[in-house]
Amino acid sequence: MLPNSLPAEAPSPRAPEAGTRGAGLSLLRSEIAVLFRRRRTWALLLALAAIPILIAVAVRVSSAVPPGRGPAFLDRITQNGLFVAFTAMLVSVPLFLPLTVGVVAGDTIAGEANLGTLRYLLVAPAGRVRLLLVKYAGALAFCLAAPLTVALAGAAIGAALFPVGPVTLLSGDVIQPPEAALRLLLIAAYLAVSLAGLSAIGLFLSTLTVVPVGAMAATVVLSVVSQVLDQLPQLEWLHPWLFSHYWLGFGDLLRQPVMWDSFVSNGLLQAGYVAVFGALAYGRFVTKDVLS
Amino acid sequence: MGSGPEAYPWGMDSPDGDGRITNGRSTRHRKIASALRRRTDRAWLRWVPAVAAPAVIAAGVLVGSIPARAGDVLPDKTPAEVITLMAGHTTHTFSGTVEQVSELGLPELPATGPTSGPASGDGAAAAVEFLTGEHTVRVFMDGKSKSRVQVVDRFAERDIIRRDNDVWFYSSKDNSAAHLTLPDRAGDLPLEQPALPDASHEGMPVPPTPQDLAARFLAAADSSTAVSVGPDVQVAGRPAYNLVLEPRTAGTLVGKVSIAVDGENGMPLSVEVMARGTEEPAFRAGFTSLTLAAPNDALFTFAPPPGSTVEELQPRNHTQWHTGPGLPAEPGTHPSPDQVEAGIKDKIRPYMAGTGWETIVRLTAETGAGSKLSAVLGETPLLAQAAVVVPGGRLLSTPLVNVLLMDDGRVFAGMVPADKLQAAASAP
Numbered sequence: 001m002l003p004n005s006l007p008a009e010a011p012s013p014r015a016p017e018a019g020t021r022g023a024g025l026s027l028l029r030s031e032i033a034v035l036f037r038r039r040r041t042w043a044l045l046l047a048l049a050a051i052p053i054l055i056a057v058a059v060r061v062s063s064a065v066p067p068g069r070g071p072a073f074l075d076r077i078t079q080n081g082l083f084v085a086f087t088a089m090l091v092s093v094p095l096f097l098p099l100t101v102g103v104v105a106g107d108t109i110a111g112e113a114n115l116g117t118l119r120y121l122l123v124a125p126a127g128r129v130r131l132l133l134v135k136y137a138g139a140l141a142f143c144l145a146a147p148l149t150v151a152l153a154g155a156a157i158g159a160a161l162f163p164v165g166p167v168t169l170l171s172g173d174v175i176q177p178p179e180a181a182l183r184l185l186l187i188a189a190y191l192a193v194s195l196a197g198l199s200a201i202g203l204f205l206s207t208l209t210v211v212p213v214g215a216m217a218a219t220v221v222l223s224v225v226s227q228v229l230d231q232l233p234q235l236e237w238l239h240p241w242l243f244s245h246y247w248l249g250f251g252d253l254l255r256q257p258v259m260w261d262s263f264v265s266n267g268l269l270q271a272g273y274v275a276v277f278g279a280l281a282y283g284r285f286v287t288k289d290v291l292s
Numbered sequence: 293m294g295s296g297p298e299a300y301p302w303g304m305d306s307p308d309g310d311g312r313i314t315n316g317r318s319t320r321h322r323k324i325a326s327a328l329r330r331r332t333d334r335a336w337l338r339w340v341p342a343v344a345a346p347a348v349i350a351a352g353v354l355v356g357s358i359p360a361r362a363g364d365v366l367p368d369k370t371p372a373e374v375i376t377l378m379a380g381h382t383t384h385t386f387s388g389t390v391e392q393v394s395e396l397g398l399p400e401l402p403a404t405g406p407t408s409g410p411a412s413g414d415g416a417a418a419a420v421e422f423l424t425g426e427h428t429v430r431v432f433m434d435g436k437s438k439s440r441v442q443v444v445d446r447f448a449e450r451d452i453i454r455r456d457n458d459v460w461f462y463s464s465k466d467n468s469a470a471h472l473t474l475p476d477r478a479g480d481l482p483l484e485q486p487a488l489p490d491a492s493h494e495g496m497p498v499p500p501t502p503q504d505l506a507a508r509f510l511a512a513a514d515s516s517t518a519v520s521v522g523p524d525v526q527v528a529g530r531p532a533y534n535l536v537l538e539p540r541t542a543g544t545l546v547g548k549v550s551i552a553v554d555g556e557n558g559m560p561l562s563v564e565v566m567a568r569g570t571e572e573p574a575f576r577a578g579f580t581s582l583t584l585a586a587p588n589d590a591l592f593t594f595a596p597p598p599g600s601t602v603e604e605l606q607p608r609n610h611t612q613w614h615t616g617p618g619l620p621a622e623p624g625t626h627p628s629p630d631q632v633e634a635g636i637k638d639k640i641r642p643y644m645a646g647t648g649w650e651t652i653v654r655l656t657a658e659t660g661a662g663s664k665l666s667a668v669l670g671e672t673p674l675l676a677q678a679a680v681v682v683p684g685g686r687l688l689s690t691p692l693v694n695v696l697l698m699d700d701g702r703v704f705a706g707m708v709p710a711d712k713l714q715a716a717a718s719a720p
Contacts, residue, residue: 072447076467079599090447168597170449171442172462172469251447257588259430259444261389261581272349279341286338 024130031138035104041142044100045149051096052088052154056081060161072251081162082180085154086254089187092150093194093247098223101195104142105202106216108135109285113210119290128286132203136278139199140192147191151184173256183253190250194266197243197273198223204281207288240265243273365531366555371519374533374553378506381558384436388528388582390429392499394575396690398424398678423693427499432587440591443499453594460594461605469596472605502577506551506560509537514648516541527552527561528579544568544649545692545707552578567691574692645716652706652716665697682710684717 035041059077071090076083109132112118121131158164167180175183202219209215226244229235239245246269249262369377430442443450451462461470500508513519522534532552539546547568552561562578596602645652669676669686679686685698687710696704696713704713 076599166598168464168467168599170447170464172449172451172453172460172464172594172597172600174595174597248446252444255442255444255449257591275345275349276342279345283339283342287335 023124024134027124027130028134028137031134032141035138035142036145041104044103045145048092048096048100048146048149049153051092052084052150053157055088055091056084056154056157056161059084076168077158077162079163079165080167081158081160081164082155082167082177082184084158084162085151085184086187088150088154089147089191089250090248092147093191093250094227095224097146097150097191097195098198098244099220100146101139101143101198102202102219102223103216105139105199106206106214106219107212108139108203109206109281110209110212110215111206113290114212122290129282132207132281132285136199136203136281139203140196143195143199144188144192146195147188148185151188155181155184169256170251170254171256175256183258186253186258187250190253190263190266191247193263193270194244194247194250197270197277200274200277200281201243204277204284207281207284240269243269245269366524366533369521369533371521371535374521374535375510375519377533377558378510378535378551378553378560379558381554381560383554383557383559383584385434385586386559386582386584387432387587388430388579390431390499390501390577391580392427392429392575392577393573394423394425395572396423396574396692398675398688398690423690429499429501431501432591434586434589434592438589438592440587451594453592455592455594460596462594462596462600467597467600468603469594469600470603470605471596500577502551502560502563502579505563505577506553509549509551509563509565512648512651513537516648522550524555525552527554528582530561530582531555532561539649541649543708543712545694545709546649557584565692570691574690645719650706650708650712652704652708652713654716655703655705656701663701665695665703669697682714684714687713 055074056077059074071087073083073087073090077087109118112121122128164177166174166176167183168174198219201222202215205215205218206212223244226242227247230239230242230245246262246266249266252259252262428444430440430444432440432442437454437456439452439454441452445465448463448465450464451460453460453462457474459472459474461472462468516539518536518538518540520536520538522536525532525534532554535551535553537549537551545568546565547570548566550564550566552563553559554561561582562576564573564578565575566572567574645654669679669688675688679688679697681687682696684700685696685702688695688697689710693705693707694710694713696710696717698704698717702717704717706713
C-alpha cells in the first residue's frame with residue numbers, strides 16, 4: 001500500500017535539492033496519512049479514549065469518592081467534569097500511553113520490513129535518512145494524538161456526565177474553564193514531549209529486527225523497566241537519567257503560577273534520548289543490508 | 293571459465309558472450325570490490341553520531357556539574373563584614389524556589405504522608421518529614437506582610453498564604469483550608485522569617501528556608517567556631533560570599549556549615565551542613581531560582597475553593613515542641629521564631645543542655661513529643677527499622693543528627709554523638 005502512495009512524479013536522483021525536499025514532504029504526508037488510516041491506529045486511540053469514559057462512568061454510578069483515596073483528582077470529578085480528563089491522563093501515563101506509543105514506534109521500520117515494503121520505500125529517491133526522519137515524525141504525530149485523545153475524550157465525557165465549572169488548582173486557586181482547557185492542552189503537550197524519548201527508543205529497536213512485534217514488546221518492556229528502576233531508592237543517582245523520570249511531573253502545570261521546571265527538565269531529557277537513540281537508529285539503518 | 297573470476301558469483305550473471313568477457317569482468321570486479329571496500333571503510337562513519345551524541349551529552353553534563361564558581365568577582369570581605377552584610381539584608385520582596393535535600397541515610401517518608409492535612413498531624417511528624425528526602429518549596433514575598441509559601445508535592449501542594457493579618461492554610465490533598473487571624477501586633481513585628489508568622493500551625497509543616505537556617509547556625513557560632521570566607525560561589529545564578537562556620541569542638545557531629553550570602557544584598561541564599569569527616573553536604577537548603585521583582589499581587593489573595601472544608605483557627609498556644617531561637621536546631625524543625633507568643637514559649641520551651649554546637653534538646657514526657665515521635669515510627673516501618681534499640685530506649689542515628697527516644701517518653705535530640713545523648717539521658 002505504501003509504495004503505491006509514493007509520488008509517481010518523484011523527481012529523478014539528479015533533480016535539484018528542492019525536488020528531493022518536496023519528495024520528503026510528500027513522503028511525510030503519506031506516512032502520516034497511512035498511519036492514521038490504519039485500523040490499528042484507530043483501535044489504539046479508541047482504547048485510550050475508553051479510559052476516561054470508564055473512569056467517568058464508574059464514578060457516576062458509584063457513591064462519592066472519599067478525598068485522598070485513589071488517584072489524584074478522582075474525588076473532584078463529581079464536582080467538576082473536567083477532572084475526568086486530568087484523572088484519565090494521570091492513569092494512562094504509566095502503562096497505556098507507553099503501550100500504544102511502543103506499538104506505533106516499534107512498527108516504524110520493522111513493520112515495513114516485515115511486509116516486504118521497506119525496499120520499495122528505499123527505491124524512492126528520498127534516501128534512508130529521510131525515511132528514518134519521516135518514520136520518526138509519524139511516531140511523534142501519534143505521541144501528540146494519543147494524550148490529546150485522552151484529554152478530549154475526558155473533557156467530553158466529563159462535561160456530559162458532570163457539571164463543568166471553575167477548576168481548583170493544586171495551589172487552591174480557582175481558574176475558569178477556558179483556562180482549564182488551556183492547561184489540559186499543555187498537559188497533553190507535556191505528555192507528547194515525554195513520549196518522544198520512548199518513540200526514539202522504539203525507532204532504534206525497530207531498525208534492529210524485521211519482526212515488528214519484537215520491537216514493540218521490547219519498547220514497552222523498556223518503559224516498564226525504566227519506571228520500576230525509578231521506584232528503587234537504591235538507584236537514586238540513576239533516576240534523573242531515566243526517560244520516564246518526569247512522566248508524572250505534569251502536575252506542576254496545575255499549580256499557580258505554573259511551575260515550568262519539570263517541563264524544561266523533561267524536554268532536555270527527552271531531547272537527549274532522541275539524540276542518542278536517533279543517532280543509534282541512523283547508524284544501524286544506514287549500514288543495514290535491507291533484504292526485505 | 294578462468295580460474296580466478298569463478299570465485300565471484302556475480303560474474304555469472306551477464307556473460308557478455310564475446311572475447312571481452314574476461315577483460316570486462318575483471319574491470320567490473322575491480323569496481324565492485326573497490327565499491328564494497330569503500331562501503332565497509334565508510335560504514336563505521338555512520339556510527340559516529342551514535343558515539344558522538346552520548347559523548348556530547350556527557351561532556352555537557354560534566355561541564356554543568358562542576359560547582360559553579362563566581363570566579364571571585366565580588367570584592368573581598370572579612371567574615372565579620374559578610375556577617376554584617378547578611379544581618380543587614382532587607383530583601384523582603386522576591387519569588388524563588390528553595391530546594392532542600394537531606395542525605396541523612398534515613399528512609400524516605402511518603403511525600404504527602406498521613407499527616408499532611410491541616411486537621412491532622414503534628415510538628416514531630418513534620419520534623420521527621422523534612423529530615424528525609426528532597427523537598428521543593430516555592431516562596432513568594434512582597435514586603436514583610438505579604439507572603440505565600442508552597443510546599444510542592446507530587447500531585448499535591450500545601451500552601452500558606454498571608455496578607456497582612458490574614459493567614460490561610462491550604463492542603464490540596466484533602467482539599468481543606470484553614471484560616472487564622474493574627475493579633476494586630478503580629479504585623480508590626482520585625483520578623484526574621486516574615487513568611488511564616490505562624491508556620492507552626494499544626495500539621496502544616498514547612499521546611500526551613502535558608503534565612504532561618506542561616507540565622508540559627510550563626511546564633512550557634514560561639515567562640516569555639518572558626519569563621520572564614522571561602523571562595524565565592526554561585527547560587528541561583530547570583531554571585532555569593534561563602535561564609536564557612538567550622539566548630540572546633542569535637543562534641544558535635546557538624547563538621548562544617550557553609551552559608552552562601554548574596555554578594556549584592558546580603559540575603560542568605562543557601563545553607564549546607566557537612567557532617568564531620570565528609571565533604572558532601574548531609575543537608576542542604578538553598579534557592580535554585582530567585583527573582584527580586586515583586587510577585588503578582590493576586591498570589592497573596594486566597595479564597596477557599598468550592599467544595600473545600602474550612603476551619604477557623606484561633607491564635608493559640610503551641611502544644612508542640614519548639615527549639616528556641618538561640619539554638620542550632622537540627623535542620624527540619626520548625627522555623628517559627630514564635631514572636632507572637634513569646635511569653636508562652638518559655639513554658640513549653642524544652643530544657644536544653646549544653647551550649648552552642650553541643651546543645652541537646654531535652655523534651656520531657658509531658659510535652660507528648662515522645663509519644664508523637666513514637667507514633668511516627670510506628671506508622672513508618674522503614675523508619676522504625678532505622679531506629680536502633682539502646683538501653684532505655686531507641687536511637688535514631690544519622691551522620692548529622694541523633695535522636696534518642698526513651699521508653700519513658702523523654703526525647704533527646706542534638707547534633708552530637710549518640711553517647712552524649714545517652715549521657716544526658718542518664719544524668720539526673
